[in-house]
Amino acid sequence: MSALIWAYDSHENELDPELKAAAEFRANETGEPSEAEQTEPILLRNLLTDDQIDDILQQASVDGVWPRGVSSSSSSAASLPVDTIIEASPPPCHQHRFVECLQNDDDMTKKTLNSDLQSVPHHLAWTDEHVVLYMHMNDHWFVRAFGTPWSIILGGMEIQPWMEGVAPVLDEQWIGSDDSMKLVRCVELHHYSAGGGLVTPGHRDWGSDRTISVLLSDPDDVAGGDFVTYESDGTPVAHPMRRGDAILFQSEKLHNISTITAGVRQSLVVELWPSKRY
Secondary structure, three states: OOOOOOOEOOOOOEOOHHHHHHHHHHHHOOOOOOOHHHOOOEEEOOOOOHHHHHHHHHHHOOOOOOOEOOOOOOHHHHOOOHHHHHHOOOOHHHHHHHHHHHHOOOOOOHHHOOHHHOOOOEOEEEEOOEEEEEOOHHHHHHHHHOHHHHHHHHHHHOOOHHHOOOOOOOOOOOOOOHHHHOOEEEEEEEEEOOOOOEOOOOOOOOOOOEEEEEEOOOHHHOEOOOEEEEOOOOOEEEEOOOOOOEEEEEOOOOOEEOOOOEOOEEEEEEEEOOOOOO
16 A cells, blocks of 8 residues: 655645654744735746746856855955955845855855756755856946846836735836845845756745746756645645746745755745835
8 A cells, every 4th residue: 555645746646754853843933824825825826937948047147246255265266256255245144154255265155056957057065966146246237238128127026915916116216226226135046957946944034035936947847846835734735937037925934945956956935024115
């Protein structure tokens, strides 16, 4: 007799068992659920086009634009713009790990990375199978380089449940202005290779208001890597996504990424600070 499937992924197969602890964490939370946990994620289909995604990945990978793991004394750091390393900084929630990266040549460099990630632009390697590039650094590089995709993403982040999935049209003069950029906590490019994922129980984007995660890779080329949220009883919900789709959620809602078992998962994550726009 076959064992019972504990939960299903987006392809109706068994979900990553590494997420059992995360599901148990949610089920065992006591007290009134937070406002974030009472909300449902909003799935935005085809937020970015294939051409826009290809352009983002290509420009981010150009030699000399971004590091392949930064440390204060590495040869790669010496050739980068000063503000990429010293003046700019990642979001406060990640600053401790960023400082560790700058101070230790042996940690988080391409020498220890999975071979699929060694040429990938990144500031930090959270594990040997997961790297992240902070594209809000260097004077909001992403915003300056990709005006149209940025306006689409920011418009998508303005969506409220009562809008029925229709993104508002933002004033072009406001997009990229000082006032709009004050809302941006981080713009991150994530790469996960086989063995990577985000399975930490209780993971939330503490301190942010809204988070959007855009899938940049083709799910047909990746096994695993589902974006997962949880019901109040701990039941995992794996959200089916295609390349260019985005999921928008309240930042302090529990979420995870199931372990990648083949291929490389790429995603663009933007977090906004709390505001009173609505």
